[in-house]
Amino acid sequence: MKQYLLAVHTDFAAAPPAEDVMQQMFADVEAFNQRLRESGAWVFAGGLTPPESTTVVRTQDGRAVLTDGPYAETKEQLGGFWVVRAPDLDAALEIAQRASVACQGPVEVRPFQDDADDAED
Template sequence: MKYYLLSVMQPVGEPPAPEVLAEIGKNLDRFHQELREAGAWVFAGGLHGPESSTVLRPRDGDVLVTDGPYAEGKEHLGGICLVRAPDLDAALDWGRRAALATTLPIEVRPFMGEAAD
């Protein structure tokens, strides 16, 4: 088994209406339960918006600390889910399920290295 990161790509702008978010939350709870039952669950969590971030950048032997994202865009990382899967096809299947649960784009990326514990 390998580890795969499922990144939730959140659009910039106002969040959906509370009733829409409530339905997405229910869908995510079901998705996370499926992961647990399949033994694929490792970790998942949502993130605050990019305006809450702090960037640490090496500069001249020191580290420069700045507020906010390092780049502006139409999307930002809104949440992550770390899963265990035997191969990329299985990880992509989990990614498809995550996309349906969140109604958002999901990036699936393998971790470097060999098999997970």
């Protein structure tokens, strides 16, 4: 089994969707998550707060230097993600397609470096 990151990029500057659209999205994502858990593909998932609450930590001369705000100054920021377990890319893409319907946005599929089963290597 391989593990894949399913990342949702969100434009936090855009006007948020209407309340009923938002509620529908929450319900759809919850139903999708439930199915993911039941199928055994679930590893971890979470939604993130807006990028303003981000802090970047660098090390200079052994001391932490903090910066307020996100690392990359791009319009779209990571808004949430899933980590799923899937036998191959086709299976991961199928999960991502359902995730995209639930969260009403594009979903970026990125494989993790090591196969989960090869952890002992």
